[in-house]
Amino acid sequence: xxxxxxxxxxxxxxxxxxxxxxxxxxxxxxxxxxxxxxxxxxxxxxxxxxxxxxxxxxxxxxxxxxxxxxxxxxxxxxxxxxxxxxxxxxxxxxxxxxxxxxxxxxxxxxxxxxxxxxxxxxxxxxxxxxxxxxxxxxxxxxxxxxxxxxxxxxxxxxxxxxxxxxxxxxxxxxxxxxxxxxxxxxxxxxxxxxxxxxxxxxxxxxxxxxxxxxxxxxxxxxxxxxxxxxxxxxxxxxxxxxxxxxxxxxxxxxxxxxxxxxxxxxxxxxxxxxxxxxxxxxxxxxxxxxxxxxxxxxxxxxxxxxxxxxxxxxxxxxxxxxxxxxxxxxxxxxxxxxxxxxxxxxxxxxxxxxxxxxxxxxxxxxxxxxxxxxxxxxxxxxxxxxxxxxxxxxxxxxxxxxxxxxxxxxxxxxxxxxxxxxxxxxxxxxxxxxxxxxxxxxxxxxxxxxxxxxxx
Amino acid sequence: xxxxxxxxxxxxxxxxxxxxxxxxxxxxxxxxxxxxxxxxxxxxxxxxxxxxxxxxxxxxxxxxxxxxxxxxxxxxxxxxxxxxxxxxxxxxxxxxxxxxxxxxxxxxxxxxxxxxxxxxxxxxxxxxxxxxxxxxxxxxxxxxxxxxxxxxxxxxxxxxxxxxxxxxxxxxxxxxxxxxxxxxxxxxxxxxxxxxxxxxxxxxxxxxxxxxxxxxxxx
Numbered sequence: 001x002x003x004x005x006x007x008x009x010x011x012x013x014x015x016x017x018x019x020x021x022x023x024x025x026x027x028x029x030x031x032x033x034x035x036x037x038x039x040x041x042x043x044x045x046x047x048x049x050x051x052x053x054x055x056x057x058x059x060x061x062x063x064x065x066x067x068x069x070x071x072x073x074x075x076x077x078x079x080x081x082x083x084x085x086x087x088x089x090x091x092x093x094x095x096x097x098x099x100x101x102x103x104x105x106x107x108x109x110x111x112x113x114x115x116x117x118x119x120x121x122x123x124x125x126x127x128x129x130x131x132x133x134x135x136x137x138x139x140x141x142x143x144x145x146x147x148x149x150x151x152x153x154x155x156x157x158x159x160x161x162x163x164x165x166x167x168x169x170x171x172x173x174x175x176x177x178x179x180x181x182x183x184x185x186x187x188x189x190x191x192x193x194x195x196x197x198x199x200x201x202x203x204x205x206x207x208x209x210x211x212x213x214x215x216x217x218x219x220x221x222x223x224x225x226x227x228x229x230x231x232x233x234x235x236x237x238x239x240x241x242x243x244x245x246x247x248x249x250x251x252x253x254x255x256x257x258x259x260x261x262x263x264x265x266x267x268x269x270x271x272x273x274x275x276x277x278x279x280x281x282x283x284x285x286x287x288x289x290x291x292x293x294x295x296x297x298x299x300x301x302x303x304x305x306x307x308x309x310x311x312x313x314x315x316x317x318x319x320x321x322x323x324x325x326x327x328x329x330x331x332x333x334x335x336x337x338x339x340x341x342x343x344x345x346x347x348x349x350x351x352x353x354x355x356x357x358x359x360x361x362x363x364x365x366x367x368x369x370x371x372x373x374x375x376x377x378x379x380x381x382x383x384x385x386x387x388x389x390x391x392x393x394x395x396x397x398x399x400x401x402x403x404x405x406x407x408x409x410x411x412x413x414x415x416x417x418x419x420x421x422x423x424x425x426x427x428x429x430x431x432x433x434x435x436x437x438x439x440x441x442x443x444x445x446x447x448x449x450x451x452x453x454x455x456x
Numbered sequence: 457x458x459x460x461x462x463x464x465x466x467x468x469x470x471x472x473x474x475x476x477x478x479x480x481x482x483x484x485x486x487x488x489x490x491x492x493x494x495x496x497x498x499x500x501x502x503x504x505x506x507x508x509x510x511x512x513x514x515x516x517x518x519x520x521x522x523x524x525x526x527x528x529x530x531x532x533x534x535x536x537x538x539x540x541x542x543x544x545x546x547x548x549x550x551x552x553x554x555x556x557x558x559x560x561x562x563x564x565x566x567x568x569x570x571x572x573x574x575x576x577x578x579x580x581x582x583x584x585x586x587x588x589x590x591x592x593x594x595x596x597x598x599x600x601x602x603x604x605x606x607x608x609x610x611x612x613x614x615x616x617x618x619x620x621x622x623x624x625x626x627x628x629x630x631x632x633x634x635x636x637x638x639x640x641x642x643x644x645x646x647x648x649x650x651x652x653x654x655x656x657x658x659x660x661x662x663x664x665x666x667x668x669x670x671x672x673x674x675x
Contacts (some may be wrong), residue, residue, distance in 0.1 A: 254537035258559035259469035265562045266473055268479050269624035271674060280476065408514075447672040 003187075004180050008173060015172050018337075019165035023158075030157060034150045039115060040386045046128045049077045059135050067092055070132070070139055079143065096125075096144040099164070104129040104142055117131055117147065129344045168207050184256045186214045190221055204227040243390065248404040252294070252419065256287040263287075297420040300355070303425060308431045315344045315378040322357045329362060334370040337361065341378035346452055348432055353383075356428040359421045360385040362447050366412070367391070367446065381452045388445040397438050401426040459573055460484045460581060462507040464494050464521065465535060466514060470558075474508065475560050480622050481499055483569075491516025495524055501529035505578040506553075506569060511536040511543065522550040531576050533568060535560075563623070567633075570619060583618045585673070586660050590618055604629075609634060613649050617663065617673040626670035646671075 053073045060066050071092050074085045076195030083101060085093040103116050104127055115128040127143030152317070186208045196204045205225060208218035263280040266272065272280070319339050330337055346353075357376065364374040375386040392400060392407055399405050402421035406412045425448075429436040433453045440446040461478055466489045467470040468477045471607055478485040487502075488494050490579065492515035507530045511518035525532050534555035549557050551574045556565055573579035581591040589598045595611055597604045606614065612634045625633075627643035629669065650663055650671060662674045 026473075222646055246523075251537055254558045255467050255470065259467060259473060261559045262470060262473035262562050266477055269563070269669070269672075270477065271622045271672070272476065272480065276476055280473065370556065 004177070004184055007180055008177055011176050012173055015169050016165075019169055023161035023165055027154070027157060027161060031154055034153065035117065035147075038145070038150055039117075039146055042115065042128055042145050043145065044127050045079055046130075047246055049079065049083070049143065050130060050132075050141070052077050052161055053141060054132055056134065061135060062135065066134055066137055070134055074141065079145075082143050082145050083143065084140075084142045084255065086142075087137060092139075100125075100127045100129065100142045100144050101140065101346050103127055104140075123148055135428045183214070186210065186218065190214075190218060193225075197225055197265065202232050229421050245403050249298070252404050256291050260287050260291075287344070294418045294420065297418055297424055300426055301420065304352070304424075304431060305332065308352060310347045310349055310432065312345050312347050313347060313350055315383065318348070318350055318353055318357070319376060319378070321350070321354050322361065325358045326353065326361045326365070329365055330374075335365050335367065335368045336371075336373045337376060338373055339376045344378045344380075346378075346383070346432075352428045352431065356425045356450075357383070357385065359425050364389065364446070366417075381451040383452075384447055385396060386445060386447040391442040391444055392438070392440040393442060394440075397440055400438065401436065458482055459483045459578060460486070460503060460571065462494075462530065463487045464491070464513065464518070465489065465510040466512070468508075470535075473562070474541055477566065477623075481566055481620065490514050491518075491521055494521055498524055498635040500572075502530070504528075504530045505534050505576070506530065506572055508565075509534050509552075511547070512581070515572065518548060522552070522664070526551060531572050531578075533572060535565075541601040554561060563620070563629070565626075566620065566623075583615070585618055586675075588657060588661065590615060599657060599660075606656065607652070610649055610652055610656070613652055614648075614657075617671065621673050622675065624666045624669045624672040628670075630670065 002249075044219065053070075056073075058069075060069055067087065070085060070087075074080070074083055074093050078131055081095045084091060084096060088101075089101070091099065098120055103118055103120075105115070113115060114130075117124065117126050119125070126145045126147050127142055128145075129140060132139045132141050154419060159176060186206075189208060190206055193204050193206045202225070205222050206218045207217055210218070232389060249361075263284045267277060267280050319341055323337060323339060323365040326337065361374055361376065364385055364387035368374060368387050369389065372388045375384075377384050378388065396405075400407065403421045403423040405422075406419045426436050429450055432450070435451040435453070437449040437451055438446065439449070461483050463471055463474050463478070463485055465474065465487065468489065470488065470506060470538055470571065472485045475485050475487055486497075486499055486501075491513040492563065495516065506527050507521075509518040509521055509576065510524075511534055513521075518536070522532060532552040534552050535546070535558060536555055536584050537558045544555055553575070555570060557655050570579065579592075581592040587600045590596075590611075592615060595608075597606055597611065613630065616630065616633050627646045630646050631639055631643065635641070639645075654661060664672045666672055
């Protein structure tokens, strides 16, 4: 059941009850008052009549004369049309059309008159009666007064109560519906907002500016929607990055796999010279090695965050380890490495940092001419690798840390590059809460900084 | 005269493997690994019957090279790692004869090359093998100048073995190429026809049975 229906139903039950109770109270009070008035006037009239009748100066003994006398007395009294006179159950006078004695007998007591209000044949009557002693005979005089005016007045009043009560109820319900639906409207807005968020439109916001509970609810709703939208867009972005990575990876794999297939197919199905066989085999070997290197780097990328262990370590021993690893490549390329550091210590994972720096230095060697210098420097809160090689074009600096991005694609593939090195370095920097900053100018050189967030 | 094929591919390993196979299938070829170099090379020498173009190339990509190929009237077959439909359509719309998606099989590439050459009328229609001469257009076979009578299917089988000389062909592939995909008979059919060829053309026709793989015609 809708909330508004339920509230209106409760309210209508309550208002009907209230109207009924107040009508009943009013009717009761009015009825009592009217009856009291009627009784009072009847009692006054009756006591006058009684006085007239019971004021006797001659006492007769003959019963017929007594009857005649009493009849005469009563007939001379006022309100004759309402009076009855009876003796021992026999009515001498009865102008009311029925015998009131059975109603009165219950209340008659020692000749003192009593009244009763009762309904006879659908009409309300007020009856007052008393015994009158005349000689040794006891007569009963009663007055029966129709209260149909009072009845009619009450009926009208009841009708008025019903009409007024009903219109008040209807008016009230209409007002209540109006007010309720106005104040519940924001709830519908909230509902449709929640619906459209549920159906994927995460940009939906509720436009309700109120200071009450609903206004606060709307504010909270919007805050929640912000949070949902943010985390959804984060997730989406992450997902897109992952998808991009997978697309790039599968694209990247196509070339070596094609070459593996072509060369092995050739060896399997064709008769080739020894030199050609040798060459095809060495191609196969090269490509397999490349794939192995790629998968190793991929594994590093994947498991990087699980195995990291940050320890406060001296930079001197890190640099020694790095130099030891790259010394062969340096010799082969005829490039010099200068190392500059004091007694700095950083919070780092030695293995990962070494692999990152080796990566950077290998890159620097590839970019450098024979005879130039690569610098490895630690100072304050940063470690940097600087070369004086050919540099990176300005619009590509931001992209070089993307997986599989290569500035000079065919050259770096010939040198065995996988396009994952800088992506890996960036991940390592992130794992160390360090920022990877790349400064580069064409034909002057490149500097890549690890900027650690807190200086130690 | 041998058909000349231009191979534009920046991955040396792939280019060399294609080159080796083209050579074994008696094509002449030229490998270039850079889009810009293709343009300068074509100015000097543009007598090619077909170009195999990689799409992702340094400097000028395969699609950009299309206009130069059109200028010199060289049919194009794209070698592409891009599997998305859009780039296929782009390649074909630009006027390429065909495309093949990496990774591909060498034999399939050779078949497609031959189909394009046949379509453009540049295919060498006279095949020679030792003293045997096969005219693909007239569908005649001569040995030492004397005509040899072959059944149509035997002729087709001989033609395909000659086209892929020194290349092992599986019985399934031979069935597909000669008898068609809907042929209901088994691979024994191939063996019977090979036996017929050996009988009609003598020991000079050096068809080698390769265990588990199929047949190979060797020089």
